[in-house]
Amino acid sequence: xxxxxxxxxxxxLVFGANYLVDxxxxxxxxxxxxEIVVGLTIIAFxxxxxxxATAIYSSxxxxxxxxxxxxxxxxxxxxxxxxxxxxxxSPLIIRTNTLRREIPYSLLATAVCGILANDRIISGSxxxxxDRADGLILLAFxxxxxxxxxxxxxxxRSTPEPGKMxxxxxxxxxxxxxxxxxxxxxxxxxxxxxxxxxxMGVSQMTIGLTIVAIGTTLxxxATAVVAVRxxxxxxxxxxxxxxNIFNILLILGVAAVIRPIPLEPQANFAIIVALxxxxxxxxxxxxxxxxxxxxxxxxxxxxxxxxxxVSYLVIAA
Numbered sequence: 495x496x497x498x499x500x501x502x503x504x505x506x507l508v509f510g511a512n513y514l515v516d517x518x519x520x521x522x523x524x525x526x527x528x529e530i531v532v533g534l535t536i537i538a539f540x541x542x543x544x545x546x547a548t549a550i551y552s553s554x555x556x557x558x559x560x561x562x563x564x565x566x567x568x569x570x571x572x573x574x575x576x577x578x579x580x581x582x583x584s585p586l587i588i589r590t591n592t593l594r595r596e597i598p599y600s601l602l603a604t605a606v607c608g609i610l611a612n613d614r615i616i617s618g619s620x621x622x623x624x625d626r627a628d629g630l631i632l633l634a635f636x637x638x639x640x641x642x643x644x645x646x647x648x649x650x651r652s653t654p655e656p657g658k659m660x661x662x663x664x665x666x667x668x669x670x671x672x673x674x675x676x677x678x679x680x681x682x683x684x685x686x687x688x689x690x691x692x693x694m695g696v697s698q699m700t701i702g703l704t705i706v707a708i709g710t711t712l713x714x715x716a717t718a719v720v721a722v723r724x725x726x727x728x729x730x731x732x733x734x735x736x737x738n739i740f741n742i743l744l745i746l747g748v749a750a751v752i753r754p755i756p757l758e759p760q761a762n763f764a765i766i767v768a769l770x771x772x773x774x775x776x777x778x779x780x781x782x783x784x785x786x787x788x789x790x791x792x793x794x795x796x797x798x799x800x801x802x803x804v805s806y807l808v809i810a811a
Contacts (some may be wrong), residue, residue, distance in 0.1 A: 496685070496686040496689055496690070497686065499682035499685070499686055500682060500686035502679075502682060503678075503679040503681075503682035503686075503712075505679075506675050506676075506678060506679030506682070509675050510671070510672045510673070510674070510675025510676035510677075510678075510679060510713070510716070512672070512720055513668045513669070513671045513672035513675065514537060514540065514668070514669055514672025514673060514676065514717055515537075515672075515717060515720050515721050515724055515726060515729060516668050516672075516724075517664075517665045517666065517667070517668025517669035517670075517671075517672060518536055518537050518665075518669055518729060519724070519726055519729065520664075520665040520668070521536070521662075521665045521666070521669065524662060524665065531643060531646060531732070535643055535736065536669065537717060537729060537732065537733045537736070538732065538733055538735075538736025538737045538739070538740050539736075539740055540669070540672070540673040540676065540713075542714075542737045542740040542741055542744075542745065543673065543676075543677050543713075544676075544677055544681065544709070544710040544713060545564055545565060545568055545710045545711075545741055545745050546744075546745045546748070547677070547681070548560070548561060548564050548706060548710055549561035549564065549565065549745045549746070549748065549749040550748065550749065550752065552564075552749070553749045553752040553753040553755075554752065554753075556753065557698055558749060558752075558753050558754075558755045558756075559697075559698045559699045559702065559755065559756060559758060559761075560698045560699075560701060560702040560706060561702065561745075561746070561749045561755065562624070562699070562702065562746070562749075562755050562757070562761055563698065563699040563700070563701065563702020563703040563706065563707065563760070563761065563764070564702040564703075564706045564707050564710060565702075565741045565742065565745055565746050565749075566702075566703060566707075566761060566764035566765060566768060567702060567703035567704060567706070567707025567708075567711075567764060568707045568710055568711045568714075568737075568741055569604065569738045569741055569742065569768045570707075570764060570767050570768050570771055570800065570803065571707055571708060571711045571800065572711060572714055572734045572737055572738050572741075573734070573738070573768070573771040573772055573775060573796070574771050574796040574797065574799055574800035574803070575711075575715065575796070575797055575800050576711070576714050576715050576718045576730075576734050577718075577731075577734055577775065577788060577793065577796060578792075578793040578794065578795075578796030578797040578800070579715065579718070579719060579793065579797065580718045580719060580721075580722045580727075580730050580793070581788040581789065581790060581792060581793025581796070582790050582793040582794055582797070583719065583722050583723070584722050584727075585787050585788065585789050585790060586722070586727055586730070586731065586787065586788040586793070587727055587786065587787055588731055588779060588786050588787070588788060589728065589731075589786070590786060591646070592731060592732075592735065593776070593779050593786055595642070596732075596735045596736075596739075597735060597772060597775060597776060598776070599639060599642075599739060600735055600738045600739050600742075600772055601769065601772045601773065601776075602635075603632075603635060603738070603739055603742040603743050604738075604742055604765060604768045604769050604772065605769060606631070606632070606635060606742075607624070607632065607742050607746060607765065608762070608765040608766075608769070610624060610628040610631060610632070611623070611624045611628070611755075611757045611761070611765075612757065612762070613757075621756065622756070622757035623754045623755060623756055623757060624746065624750040624754060624755040624757065625750065625754040626750060626751050626754060628750055629746070629747045629748070629749070629750030629751035630747070630751065631747075632742065632743045632744075632746055632747035632750065633743065633744065633747035633748070633751070635743050636739070636740075636743035636744045636747060639739055639743060676713035676716070676717070677713070679712070679713075688701060688705065688706060691705050696811055697811065699758050699760045699761065700760065700807060700811040703760060703764055703807055704804060704807055704808070714733055714734060714737050717729070717730070717733050718730040718733055718734060721733065738772075760807070760810075767803055771796070771799070774796075775788070778792045
């Protein structure tokens with residue numbers, strides 16, 4: 495049954511991604527809001543729902559290191575694999591505002607998380623934790639992000655972008671159906687992967703950084719690939735960047751408020767990799783003949799870096 499559900503999860507993710515992109519694009523046109531705003535909010539929150547469910551479940555079961563590993567591993571995968579894969583399919587145009595604001599905010603969120611979690615380095619404490627006060631600080635940063643998104647949503651209202659426009663009920667139904675398919679498909683994949691990995695005696699942090707992160711990030715991957723194929727790159731970029739911000743500020747914030755999360759050495763390495771991958775994305779956008787475009791070779795390099803990162807984790811484990 496475990497293998498059967500894992501196999502069924504893949505097509506469910508693909509169908510869910512199709513419905514989600516169609517519904518979100520139609521909603522953006524109907525509301526006169528840019529697709530990047532929809533990607534940063536509705537889709538980012540929806541595709542992050544597997545991480546949220548995993549984090550809450552892990553915290554309640556006192557296995558919160560899985561939650562931390564899942565979030566950090568998912569953010570590394572979001573940047574290196576999802577943006578990399580979409581760029582390989584088609585060079586990915588990243589808007590100037592995203593380059594100047596959303597990506598640096600994602601970088602800031604990761605840095606704040608690293609500072610808050612490293613009590614031993616920052617304040618000389620015996621142990622390092624993301625405690626409840628740290629969780630509230632992360633949630634406060636998330637509130638600022640929501641205010642920013644609401645502001646740009648108001649400023650970006652314009653005539654509908656060209657494309658198919660569905661009725662509001664149908665658009666919402668597609669979004670809801672797509673999110674349901676993504677969440678259920680990811681759950682089947684994650685449950686099976688965790689069950690199989692635990693029989694191998696792998697640590698919770700390693701499981702979170704690799705298998706769980708890959709499983710819960712499949713909705714973002716499926717959504718981004720479908721969005722690019724449907725000529726909606728803003729949804730793909732907004733989905734990835736928004737998901738990274740949601741993961742760190744909202745999901746880790748909620749998980750830490752439920753139960754303090756201990757910091758393991760592997761987590762610090764993942765934080766460093768997440769910071770470097772976001773910084774490398776900024777560098778790529780500022781060099782080359784075509785700025786603000788993630789080229790195919792750069793996407794391929796991102797994927798190669800992720801393979802090396804996961805290989806190191808497996809060897810270290």
